[in-house]
Amino acid sequence: MxxxxxxxxxxxxxxxxxxxxxxxxxxxxxxxxxxxxxxxxxxxxxxxxxxxxxxxxxxxxxxxxxxxxxxxxxxxxxxxxxxxxxxxxxxxxxxxxxxxxxxxxxxxxxxxxxxxxxxxxxxxxxxxxxxxxxxxxxxxxxxxxxxxxxxxxxxxxxxxxxxxxxxxxxxxxxxxxxxxxxxxxxxxxxxxxxxxxxxxxxxxxxxxxxxxMDEFKEYAIGLTGRTEIVSQWSSNKKVLYQKTNEMNRTFMVVKNEAFPLEQAKRLGIETSSISVSDLAIYLTNQRKEGIDNVFK
Amino acid sequence: MSLNKVRLGKLVQKQTQFKLRSYSGIFSSLIVLQVLGILFSLNGVGMTGTSAYNMSVSITYYSADIVVVLTLIWAFISAILITTKAYREDDYIFVTNRLSSNLSNIIFMAIASIIGGVTAILSGFLLKLVVYTFFTAEFMHTGTSMLLSEVIGGAIIVILYVFLACAAGYLIGSIAQMNRMFIILVPVIVIGTTLLLEMSSSKLTTYMIEFYIYEHSFLMSLLKGFFTAVLLFTLATLLSNRKEVRA
The missing domain is CATH 3.40.50.300 (P-loop containing nucleotide triphosphate hydrolases)
Incomplete structure (x- = not known):
């Protein structure tokens, strides 16, 4: 009921x-x-x-x-x-x-x-x-x-x-x-x-x-690797969050849709699971830039 | 978890009991006001004196009417108070809907009116007692009537007027709660129309006073007062029936 x-x-x-x-x-x-x-x-x-x-x-x-x-x-x-x-x-x-x-x-x-x-x-x-x-x-x-x-x-x-x-x-x-x-x-x-x-x-x-909750925990996956490779690999996938550092490495959170993870590993992409609280923040983030931008 | 049903009548009874227990401030303000009223009355409401053949007589009139007036004001203000956010939200912590909240408020005010009306009538006797015990004056006359039936009849009419004052306050309070603007608008409209009617020498105010005050039949004034109160409370209940709470 x-x-x-x-x-x-x-x-x-x-x-x-x-x-x-x-x-x-x-x-x-x-x-x-x-x-x-x-x-x-x-x-x-x-x-x-x-x-x-x-x-x-x-x-x-x-x-x-x-x-x-x-x-x-x-x-x-x-x-x-x-x-x-x-x-x-x-x-x-x-x-x-x-x-x-x-x-x-x-x-x-x-x-x-x-x-x-x-x-x-x-x-x-x-x-x-x-x-x-x-x-x-x-x-x-x-x-x-x-x-x-x-x-x-x-x-x-x-x-x-x-x-x-x-x-x-x-x-x-x-x-x-x-x-x-x-x-x-x-x-x-x-x-x-x-x-x-x-x-x-x-x-x-x-x-x-x-x-x-069990499904939500598997909702997204984190990918870390060289920017070009990660971007190319994640094209036509739903990106929830993306951050690139000075060393040209990108951390990206994408929706988990039965990835060929073995292939990702061979390309040098590290995968990581996303904590529930981080995922909630990525999903509900309405701002393009972070708080740092306010103080620029 | 099992689902429970609750009947409106039973709930209203519970809410009324809750209000009688928790709105104690309303009754303590009644006591303070009536004691003040009696203190004011000790001064007497009128005095005449005469002297002849080396004798002088001074007569002081005592009346506890001011206690009744103060009780009416108390009823009016307390009823407005009950419609305010703090009191209204008390219901919504527990089980309620708008109808049961209004009904239990009305029953609470009826009970408060009975208590206020009876104590107001009794304070007349208290005044006589105080004057008799502590003042050295000679008693000439102890009031127009001491017939039990007339005292009870008087008490019923006072209770009804107190209840009417509650109804008027409750309606005004409910209107004021609908929108902040009304808090200013309601007094302006009420006082403004009274003044306008007075200036335009319209017969309406006189007619209203005649209708309610100069009614000689006991039963008729009872009916008039009761149905006016019902009308005012119905309006207040209808107005607040769609009000959102805890906003």
Missing amino acids: NVIECDGLNKIRGKVNALHNLSFTIKEDTITGLIGRNGAGKTTLMKVIAGMWRETSGTLRVFNKQPFNNLFVSVNSIYIDDQLRFNSSLTLSEILKEAERFYPNWDTTLALRLFSYFSFNPKDIHENLSKGKKSTFNAIIGLASHCALTMFDEPTTGMDAAVRKDFYRALLKDYLNNPRTILISSHHVDEIEDLIEDIFLIERGEVLAHLP
């Missing part, structure tokens, strides 16, 4: 076309990583899926229903980001109790154990927490709600390295115990690379790639 079905989805905010003709489906019980640069449309997409924002055109079905103003979607999904603001007259433990009243699948034991593991004070007020602590508390709500569709929008903002690791581990363990559909957005692919099953690469409101 597909949890999210999206066909020709557009979202215009102000004058910006934040989502442009998106079509995709997200299957039940998968963890999908939503990867993109700043302003690529990750948050917009999640807020439309959560029913907070209304789609401009196209169709969007979550649990086979249009999410805007839909109670069924609202009770079965949760959207967690770092902008969550709780009423400051409630203490942290009171917020957990309220969440328990609203979410039917709420896991009280998990919530309380995480709460004490991350050493929260039950009497604290959310507003007075530090940035990282806020994110950690929000993440606890997201995990313990056990919603069939759980969305984390850059959940680790402000968390320190240890808490980040703990959070991803907690997410994975809880997912294995209680499989559900999870969308998690990040611009640090390397952090969630081992966690996610599918990768959803978005840039300027368009889908660049939506692949299982």
Whole structure:
């Protein structure tokens, strides 16, 4: 069963076309990583899926229903980001109790154990927490709600390295115990690379790639060698990135399409695999020149 | 993960309970305002004096009407407050849609109106008690009526007016939330039309006052107030039903 079905989805905010003709489906019980640069449309997409924002055109079905103003979607999904603001007259433990009243699948034991593991004070007020602590508390709500569709929008903002690791581990363990559909957005692919099953690469409101992680890892290949040979060999192939140094050697990233690698080796071209985070950067790079160019 | 269904009625009930627990600031401001109102009333609302045959009599009139007025203002401002971003977003952390959020707001305001109206009426008695206990004056007359049925009737009408003030504030707040421009436009239009009507010596304002205030039948004023509130809340709900949140 597909949890999210999206066909020709557009979202215009102000004058910006934040989502442009998106079509995709997200299957039940998968963890999908939503990867993109700043302003690529990750948050917009999640807020439309959560029913907070209304789609401009196209169709969007979550649990086979249009999410805007839909109670069924609202009770079965949760959207967690770092902008969550709780009423400051409630203490942290009171917020957990309220969440328990609203979410039917709420896991009280998990919530309380995480709460004490991350050493929260039950009497604290959310507003007075530090940035990282806020994110950690929000993440606890997201995990313990056990919603069939759980969305984390850059959940680790402000968390320190240890808490980040703990959070991803907690997410994975809880997912294995209680499989559900999870969308998690990040611009640090390397952090969630081992966690996610599918990768959803978005840039300027368009889908660049939506692949299982294993396929994405094999998506491109790096070629290093003398410029003429590499250029000639890679003609009519899709080049994602190219850099030539003074020694007339070129490093090129090309889409992996069943290359005769033996032949490349004989010509003196070294092949290398491309890390997932580098690949994401090459795919989403919109600028022709690097930051160095600004300072010239 | 199993999928759950939620009924609108059940959800509205949960949201109302949540609001009663978390909007405590609204009630504490009510207490502060009413205490202030009673303090102001201790000065009396009017005074007459006369003297004859070497005797002088001075009469001070006490009334807790100002508490009712302050309660009305409190209701109006609190209702506007509920429509602001900070309060509205509270709902969207948990389960909600726009209709349930509006319905639970209206029920919350109804409950707040009952609390505000009853305490406003009771503060009249508190004022009498304070004057009786701490002032040395002789009591001449303790008010027009002490009949229980009339006190209850008065309380119901006060509650209704407080609820009407909420409805007016809620509609104005909802309009103001639609677009930043309206925050300036709404007061300008409301005050402007009132002034214009006043200057053009139109009968509309007089008619409005007659319609709501000079209604002698208890049942009729109840119905008029109630249906006006329903109309205002319906408008506010329709206006906010397509509003995007957490923008």
